[in-house]
Amino acid sequence: MSTITVPECAISVADDVEQLRKAFSGWGTNEDLIIKILAHRNAEQKKQIREAYASTYNEDLLKALDKELSNDFERLVHLWTLDASERDAYLANEATKRWTKSNSVLVEIVCTRSAHDLLLAKKAYHNCYKKSMEEDVAYHTTGDFRKLLLPLVATYRYEGNDVNMTLAKTEAKLLHSKISEKCYNDDDFIRIIATRSKAQINATLNQYKNQFGKDINKDLKEDPKDEYLTLLRATIKCLTYPEKYFEKVIRRSINKTGTDEGALTRVVATRAEIDMKAIADQYQKRNSVPLDKAVAKDTRGDYEDMLLALLGSADA
Amino acid sequence: MSTITVPECAISVADDVEQLRKAFSGWGTNEDLIIKILAHRNAEQKKQIREAYASTYNEDLLKALDKELSNDFERLVHLWTLDASERDAYLANEATKRWTKSNSVLVEIVCTRSAHDLLLAKKAYHNCYKKSMEEDVAYHTTGDFRKLLLPLVATYRYEGNDVNMTLAKTEAKLLHSKISEKCYNDDDFIRIIATRSKAQINATLNQYKNQFGKDINKDLKEDPKDEYLTLLRATIKCLTYPEKYFEKVIRRSINKTGTDEGALTRVVATRAEIDMKAIADQYQKRNSVPLDKAVAKDTRGDYEDMLLALLGSADA
Incomplete structure (x- = not known):
């Protein structure tokens, strides 16, 4: 279940686009307004906003956001605003390029998504990078790592409940x-x-x-x-047990000296609209602290505000 | 390019279904009528006929055909009448079950189809067999054969023309x-x-x-x-060079003592509506004999008639 909250009243895409444009204009950037809008829109609404923004201002909303924002907050807003399949393609591409043997991001993407969602990510990969996820994974890995990763990435798994x-x-x-x-x-x-x-x-x-x-x-x-x-x-x-896996990634990203913002950002941006509720429940069970409180303690500023909004925190 | 010929005038699905039912009824089967209809309908038309037949007579057209027909003719009509993705799934499943090291049917299916068509075949495989093409291929093969076949079957290839x-x-x-x-x-x-x-x-x-x-x-x-x-x-x-590959499969299936009906049937049923024209051109170039003449010389009866109709032969 999703943790984001979307306004109950009808949303005007044109208004959203105009407000976002305002948030970028004049002296400084109105980060609060960006969070107020984007953190409270679902995938379909974000898609409409991106399309309307592009046709109204002849500029990609993502480019505008990247210009205005910086650091962890920028990355979180960027990942969140992307369409889920583009986001997965982007993260997978990054993982193949920065390959280290301990990098489990690729495994996370190909094993926690449904066969259909992984397929959409592969199609987005074709569109964005003019090559296949499979060839990049195979090219950038060797030995046992390739032997495991290539079929994991490539297989279109059966999704039914039939069990032999x-x-x-x-x-x-x-x-x-x-x-x-x-x-x-x-x-x-x-x-x-x-x-x-x-x-x-x-x-x-x-x-x-x-x-x-x-x-x-x-x-x-x-x-x-x-x-x-x-x-x-x-x-x-x-x-x-994808929820347990994600709980552990979040736990490790905040329960140590210095936060691993990369991991925290990725999990919140990719799961907020999917199963973040189950992950947060798992977190509380395992750590006896609500996830939003733990995140609030470990982060600050706009980055913190955006994370809490996506986690559906009452304090957001 | 396709070799089949479809009537120029509008076709009534209801008429087709009624005629087919007639062909099955009474003493014996009217094979000519079956060929006259099914060999001259494209994929979309066949799909409509199957749907209409099922809803009119509460029976799967394929089952009815299997009951009425036999041997090579039955298999050709059966394969041809199937939807392309179901047909590929069926052939791939057969190939995994009858695995012999020299079996190249699987390679043929996964390497000559487009990424999209292969994906549709994998989806049909899920529906028909309640498991994935990948797991069956991997399960039934070993060693170097599996090492080559699994990534061939699994990869969702990039299809653009971009070349590095x-x-x-x-x-x-x-x-x-x-x-x-x-x-x-x-x-x-x-x-x-x-x-x-x-x-x-x-x-x-x-x-x-x-x-x-x-x-x-x-x-x-x-x-x-x-x-x-x-x-x-x-x-x-x-x-x-898929056309060259298919030309060779056909050449070998007829240019030897005894015809390899399995190979001939498969290639004609799977390619008639795709690139059979190019394969036939390639055949004539390589053998100095038109493909339909060569096929006519090597086959007989209803099987011959159906093959020639699918090859667009003037004698059909």
């Missing part, structure tokens, strides 16, 4: 035997994770737990510093 | 060096073939020819009996 229980039992055994042999890059291990439907993987991992008494991710912790294993655990978490 | 010439030169060198080392299953070799756009691959293979003086497929003939190399050559042919 016999297969789940067999494949749970197979995963366990590969883990026992420490063959974490085994062809069949990767095949199961990368091509089976989420419902089937979930059934397989439940069987794993039933048969072997432990969560698979516990068994994949042999060496916590092994970056491939870290990525494999993130993959499994994203496929089966 | 610097990249084409670099990757042509890379392909050549891997071939020189006989590393045909090299990660980067497969990455290039499986993820680059067709336009980019074409540019790379032109560079290959310019720099090294030979077609890449000539260099991949080291061992003509090596099934993996055979599949790799088919992949490259399908990606760059």
Whole structure:
């Protein structure tokens, strides 16, 4: 469920566009007005605003925002204002270019989105970068990382709830035997994770737990510093418990010295309209503090205000 | 270009449905009438006929056809009557179940279709089989075959004409060096073939020819009996010269003792409405015989009549 709040009364796109233009004009920028409008519009409304802004002022709203804003606030407003598929394409492209072995952003995008939303992101990738997400991921990675990532990115997964229980039992055994042999890059291990439907993987991992008494991710912790294993655990978490995965990313981004604004911005901008309510519930359960309070404590200024608005905080 | 001929006057779907029902009723089946209708309807018209037949007689037209017809004629009519995406899903599913190393049907489907048409086939696969094409391909293959086939099946390729010439030169060198080392299953070799756009691959293979003086497929003939190399050559042919690939499949299906009806039926049913004109031109150029004459010589009965109708033969 979404955490953003949208006005109950009818919204005039023309008014929004005019107000935004006003916020950019004269001395300084009216950040409060930008937040008041953009943080309280859903995907369809933002799309209409961008189209109307472009046709009224012959300028891309995103370019105007980038000119007026700066730093973390700029990035948050920019990501939020993008269409979801363009945003995912943008983040995936950034992740392939800044590739580090520990980068789980790509896994996050391809494993937490539905098959349909991932497809839309791939189409946006074609449009924006004149190439495919698959070729960039494959080009910028090597070895076991490529072996895992390419089929994860490429597969158009089945999304139905149909589950083959016999297969789940067999494949749970197979995963366990590969883990026992420490063959974490085994062809069949990767095949199961990368091509089976989420419902089937979930059934397989439940069987794993039933048969072997432990969560698979516990068994994949042999060496916590092994970056491939870290990525494999993130993959499994994203496929089966996306809210828990996102809760952990947020927790780690604020519960340390210095905030990881990159991670915080990304999760809030991408999930606010999707499942941020569930992520915030998970956060409170795990940390005994409401997510908006924790974010307020760790951030400041317009960046803080925009985050709180997107989190639906009463203080926003 | 298509080879089928559709009546110029308006077609009544209700009439078609009634005529088909008549063709099935009474003593025996009126095969001529079935050919007269179905072989002269395009994809959209066939779709309407199937829908109208189902709602009028509460029976799937395909089931009715399967009951009335038999052997090669049945299979040709069945494949032809299917929607293109269902047909591709059906053929791909069959190919995964009857997997033999020399089976190039899967490569044919995933490499000669556009990214969009392949996507539609994957969606049809989800609907028909309640799982993904990717998981079935990965499950039924192993080793180098899986390593090549899974990314080929999975990748949503970029379809634009944009070509990076610097990249084409670099990757042509890379392909050549891997071939020189006989590393045909090299990660980067497969990455290039499986993820680059067709336009980019074409540019790379032109560079290959310019720099090294030979077609890449000539260099991949080291061992003509090596099934993996055979599949790799088919992949490259399908990606760059689909008409030549299909011409060869047809040529081999009829220019030998006994006809390979499976291959002939598949190519005619899948290409008649797409590029069969170009394939037939290619056939005549390569064999100095018109394709329809060659097919007529090698086949008989209703099967022959239906093939010739789909090939747009004047004798049909």
